[in-house]
Amino acid sequence: MREVLTQLNAVPGVVGSLVCGSGGELMVHAFPPLFDESIVRQASAAVADRNSGVRTAVGSFDLLDFRYNDGRIVVKPLSEAFLLLLCTRAINLQVLNISLNVAKGKLDALIAAATDQVFARPAVAQAPVAEAAAGILALPACHIADSTVGSSFEQLGMGALNQVTAQQVGNFYKTGAVKKLKLTSSANGISAIFPFMVVNENDAAYDGKIILCRAIEKKLKVGPGDLLMVEIP
Template identity: 55%
Template sequence: MDAILQKLNAVPGVVGSLVCGHGGVPVACVFPPLFDTAIIEGVCSAVADPAEGAMNAAGSPELIDFRYGDGRIVVKPMHDAFVLLLCTKKVNLGELTISLNVAKAKLESCMAAPPAPPSKGVAGASNLLELPVCHLADRTKGSSFEQFGMAALTPATVTQIASFYKSEPFKKLKLTNRVNGVAGVFPVMVVNESDSFYDGKIILCSAIEKKLETVQGDGLLVEIA
């Protein structure tokens, strides 16, 4: 589900997204790390609460659009669940609706499928920080780390990693694909991207993506090398 939500988050104007199941309980959530989990859960409960009437006010709505001064909350009902997206006020609702219609079918299929057996994963993974993969929308901005085979981090992500491992500043990271166990040690550089979308993620050049066999949204185990 996270991979589907990552694609929704790539729509211009979308800040974060989640799938909320029966009773207002989030079952998948892809938001920037600075967002308070309790607040997100509270929004889900409010939307799902029959007493509030949000989901039943218009019968069986195709889409619910809550508009505020600085942003919007868009809700796409599904069978016994819904997708909730936090957006900027300038989000293109037409483009988002098309993406939501595609995502709805995939998400409903995921929710209907039997739970997958526990993954063997990577030994010791529970003690490691896991961050999702992403790449710059405009690859030309990252020409330096593309050329030299580097991973890039925003200042917020550097702080997150250093705090997790209680470490001093670092220059290299060991990155491990959680699914296939492919790993490598790579130099890192700090990029001052103003878009908070990149916080809490590992921005990879195409060469590292290929080596680790990852795509945008995959989880990487991160260790300071």
């Protein structure tokens, strides 16, 4: 996907580009080094945020063009994601649109292939994932031990999702970036709402699982492997 973005960046007037999932998770970006990745991730989350108006608008428009004093932001809806480009004021939208239509076909195919690979992974296929009769997503709990990522949300008392799981939750509930989740233990019925963060954990062992800090495990009286009913509060 990065190669496709690099080709788009070659269009005169394009500064940088990114692809984000329907849940707001950053999938890939091609921005110059002066753009901090945290800013790129914030832009990613804003595009898919259901309160931003972009998700509503894309149902009626093939392309969104936001114009500012110093530049323009162009958003192209993909089948299961969004393509965003930061451009200069002088960008020729007609020329850009030709490249965007070509890029859309390539990116849709690459994203579909990547999704098929994710759900074909043994770690995900063996995980006890289920959907309740009431349309509630159920995922197993897990824990990250002895890692920088783990210690950061342990201190904050938060739960976490990796990018694959965040996209899974976002697709299931057709929502934007996940910031809070209501978790209910399927074993004991204990339920509570917790803040969540999306972490850049590339280990496939965390795909399709809810990563809990010790405080949440204690409150819900659950451990790794226990099934949780996951809802958007």
